[in-house]
Amino acid sequence: MYKKYYPQRNKRGKFAQKSLPNRELMEAIRSVDIIKKNKPFETENKVDPSAAFRDFGLSQRLMDNISFKEYLTPTPIQEQVIPAVLVNRDVIGIANTGTGKTAAFLIPLIEIISHDKSERVLIIAPTRELAMQIHEELKDFSRGLGITSVLCIGGMSIYRQKNELKLNPQFVIGTPGRIKDLISERGLFLTGFRRVVLDEADRMVDIGFIEDIKYFISLLPQKRQSLFFSATISGKVKEVLNTFVYNPVTISVKQNEAPLNIEQDVVRLENGYSKIDKLHDLLTEEGFDKVLIFGRTKWGVQKLANELIKRGFRAGAIHGNKNQNQRQRVLDEFKKGEIKILLATDVASRGLDIPDVTHVINYDMPANLEDYTHRIGRTGRADKKGKALTFVE
Numbered sequence: 324m325y326k327k328y329y330p331q332r333n334k335r336g337k338f339a340q341k342s343l344p345n346r347e348l349m350e351a352i353r354s355v356d357i358i359k360k361n362k363p364f365e366t367e368n369k370v371d372p373s374a375a376f377r378d379f380g381l382s383q384r385l386m387d388n389i390s391f392k393e394y395l396t397p398t399p400i401q402e403q404v405i406p407a408v409l410v411n412r413d414v415i416g417i418a419n420t421g422t423g424k425t426a427a428f429l430i431p432l433i434e435i436i437s438h439d440k441s442e443r444v445l446i447i448a449p450t451r452e453l454a455m456q457i458h459e460e461l462k463d464f465s466r467g468l469g470i471t472s473v474l475c476i477g478g479m480s481i482y483r484q485k486n487e488l489k490l491n492p493q494f495v496i497g498t499p500g501r502i503k504d505l506i507s508e509r510g511l512f513l514t515g516f517r518r519v520v521l522d523e524a525d526r527m528v529d530i531g532f533i534e535d536i537k538y539f540i541s542l543l544p545q546k547r548q549s550l551f552f553s554a555t556i557s558g559k560v561k562e563v564l565n566t567f568v569y570n571p572v573t574i575s576v577k578q579n580e581a582p583l584n585i586e587q588d589v590v591r592l593e594n595g596y597s598k599i600d601k602l603h604d605l606l607t608e609e610g611f612d613k614v615l616i617f618g619r620t621k622w623g624v625q626k627l628a629n630e631l632i633k634r635g636f637r638a639g640a641i642h643g644n645k646n647q648n649q650r651q652r653v654l655d656e657f658k659k660g661e662i663k664i665l666l667a668t669d670v671a672s673r674g675l676d677i678p679d680v681t682h683v684i685n686y687d688m689p690a691n692l693e694d695y696t697h698r699i700g701r702t703g704r705a706d707k708k709g710k711a712l713t714f715v716e
Contacts, residue, residue, distance in 0.1 A: 375395070375396065375397070376389050376394065376397060376430075379405050379406060379409065379430075379431075379434075380409075381430070381434050382434060382437060382468075384437075384467050384468055385430070385433060385434055385437065385464065385465075385468065387467075388463065388464050388465070388466050388467070389430065389464065391463075391466075392463055392464070394426065397423075398422055398423035398426075398427070398576075399422070399576045400416060400418050400422050400423055400424050400427045400574060400576040401423050401424075401426055401427040401430070403572075403574045403576075404416055404424070404427035404428060404431070404550075404574055405427060405430055405431045406431075407572045407574070408428060408431035408432065408435075408548070408550065409431045409434065409435070411548050412548075412570075412571065412572045413548060413549045413550070413551075413568040413569055413570060413571035413572070414428075414549075414550045414551065414568075414571055414572050414573075414574060415551050415553075415556075415564065415568060415571045415572070415573045415574070416428075416550070416551065416552040416553075416574050416576075417552075417553060417554070417555075417556065417573070417574070417575040417576070418552060418554065418574075418575070418576045419554050419693075419696060419697065419700070422576050424522070424552050425456070425457055425460050425522075426460065426464070428446075428520050428522075428550050428552070429457070429460055429461055429464055430464060432444050432494075432518060432520075433461070433464050433465050433468065433470065435518070436468075436470055436493045436494070437465075437468045437469075437470065440469070440470075440493060442493065442517065442518060443491070443492075443493055443494075443495070443515050443516045443517065443518070444493060444494045444495070444516065444518045444519070444520070445495050445497075445513065445516040445518070445519045445520070445543075446494065446495070446496040446497075446519075446520040446522065447497060447498070447499060447502060447519075447520065447521050447522065447527070447536070447539065448496070448497075448498060448522045448523060449498065449499070449522075449523050449526040449527040449530060449532065450498065450526070451476040451477065451478060451498055451647055451650075452650070452654075452675060453522065453523065454474060454475075454476050454496050454497055454498050455474065455476065455651075456675070456676050457496050457522065458472060458474045458496045461494055461496065470493050470494065471490065471492040471493055471494070472492050472493065472494035472495070472496065473487040473488055473492045473494070473495050473496070474496050474497065475488075475495060475496065475497030475498070475501045475502055475505060475511070476497055476498050476501050476647070477498065477500055477501045477504075477647065478646055478647025478648060479647065481501070481504060481505065481508070481510070484501070484505065484510070485505065485508065485510035485511075488505070488510055488511055491515075495511070495516070499527060499532040499535040499536065499539075500532075500535075502535075502539065503535050503538070503539075506539075506542070512542075513539060513542040513543050514542065514543070514544055515544075516543060516544070516547070517544055517546065517547045517548065518547065518548045518550075519543060519547055519548070519549050519550070519567075520550045520551075520552070521536065521549075521550070521551050521552065521553075521563070521567065522552050523552065523553065523554070524536070524551060524552065524553040524560055524563060525553040525554055525555045525556075525557065525560050526554075528557070528559045528560050528563070533559055533562065533563065536563050537562070537563065537566070540563070540566050540567055541566075549567050549568045549569070549571075551563075551564060551567055551568055551571070554693060555693070584703040584707065584708050584709065585699055585700070585702060585703035585708075585709045585710070585711055586708070586709070586710045586711070587699065587710075587711045587712075587713075588710070588711070588712055588713075589712070589713050589714075589715050590605070590684075590712050590713065590714045590715070591715060591716075592714075592716065598686070598714060599627070599630060601714075602616075602631075602684070602686065602714075603631075603634060605684070605712070606631075606636060606663075606664065610681060610682075611663075611681060611682055612663065612679075612681045613657075613660070613663065613677075613679055613680050613681045613682075614663065614664045614665070614680070614681065614682045614683075614684060615664075615665050615666075615667065615675075615677070615680050615682070615683050615684070615701050615702070616664060616665070616666045616667070616683075616684045616686050617666075617667060617668070617669065617683070617684070617685050617686060617687065617689070617698050618666060618667075618668060618686050618687045619668070619669075619687040619688075619689075619690075620668065620687075621642040621643050621644045621668055622644075623687065624640050624642050624666045624667065624668055625640050625642060625644070625666075627640075627666055627686065628640035628664075628666045631664060631666075636663065636664055637661070637662040637663045637664065638662055638663070638664035638665070638666060639653035639656055639657065639662045639664070639665055639666070640653065640665070640666040640667065641653050641654065641665065641666075641667050641668075642667065642668045643668065653665065654675075654677070657677065658677055658678075665677075666686075669689065669690075669694050669697070669698070675701060676704070677701065678704065679707065680701050680702040680704070680709065681702065681709065681710065682702060682709070682710045682711070682712065683698055683699050683701050683702045683709070683710070683711045683712070684711075684712045684713075684714075685698060685699075685711070685712065685713040685714060686714055687714070688713065688714070688715070695713075698711075699711035
């Protein structure tokens with residue numbers, strides 16, 4: 324069934340990349356291949372280990388919620404963003420996923436709203452998964468504070484969302500497509516939001532939402548607090564920035580390599596050994612308890628998942644061809660341990676924050692270094708150890 328994908332028979336089969344990875348990525352992969360371990364991780368800003376969330380002057384209830392989530396020390400971006408938001412500054416945060424940026428903006432906004440329930444916050448994220456993740460984090464951090472919220476994403480009842488919005492929740496979290504639908508149906512009015520977050524703005528631009536974002540900005544009140552987070556600042560992203568923020572604090576915490584607690588390695592195929600058989604052997608090894616596998620195409624990811632299931636593995640796939648309920652069901656099964664292996668494309672994986680992933684496997688090489696870093700950052704989270712393996716030919 325998988326002979327088309329065997330590298331020794333057809334190196335340009337269905338799983339082959341549509342374009343070559345960029346030079347930066349190839350150099351990183353070669354470096355991993357040579358030294359068989361990760362190089363030291365550095366950021367532009369380092370946190371003082373003695374710093375603690377109590378230094379921000381947060382309310383006791385919010386501090387209790389932070390402690391319950393076992394957040395002990397602020398990450399570099401949290402240490403700098405939280406105090407800036409608390410004094411109502413606009414913020415440009417340049418940071419990768421996995422740096423703690425969600426808590427960096429949620430914690431101070433919750434603190435502000437807990438003292439003034441008339442305030443309203445709009446948070447826009449590029450994907451349903453990321454919006455759902457932010458909403459879950461919000462509920463955890465705001466427990467017991469009387470803060471209300473609505474999640475506005477596609478794949479769920481717009482009628483129900485419109486009814487919930489009539490109650491004027493303090494937080495509205497959504498994706499551009501559903502927010503635009505709600506505005507057009509007069510279920511959502513942006514004039515009341517004086518605090519706005521654009522998360523992963525570069526991704527929203529990449530997937531074609533730049534005109535929608537400009538439209539949303541035009542509907543917002545002129546006097547507002549604007550928080551902008553992006554991994555990169557391209558020309559098109561700057562178009563959004565020019566009209567969104569005013570006199571911002573710019574905070575850059577970029578991590579171009581994976582943290583030290585992620586062990587990286589490459590997987591090379593021996594002569595006559597197929598890619599799927601090598602993957603099969605890896606997944607049967609001890610310690611591969613919760614594995615996330617990345618592929619390049621929706622079709623390829625689903626076919627690989629079907630083959631693994633045929634071979635007796637408990638596996639599931641998420642990609643753009645599945646509706647929101649199907650994707651969420653698979654994610655829940657993976658989180659609960661009902662399935663051992665989750666296969667995903669890069670687009671479907673945005674915003675995933677799944678605890679205790681033991682291994683990330685790049686079955687297909689990512690297109691660039693940023694996607695590589697994002698992928699392998701799904702393991703080794705919360706200071707736990709993780710392993711990342713990349714198939715190379």
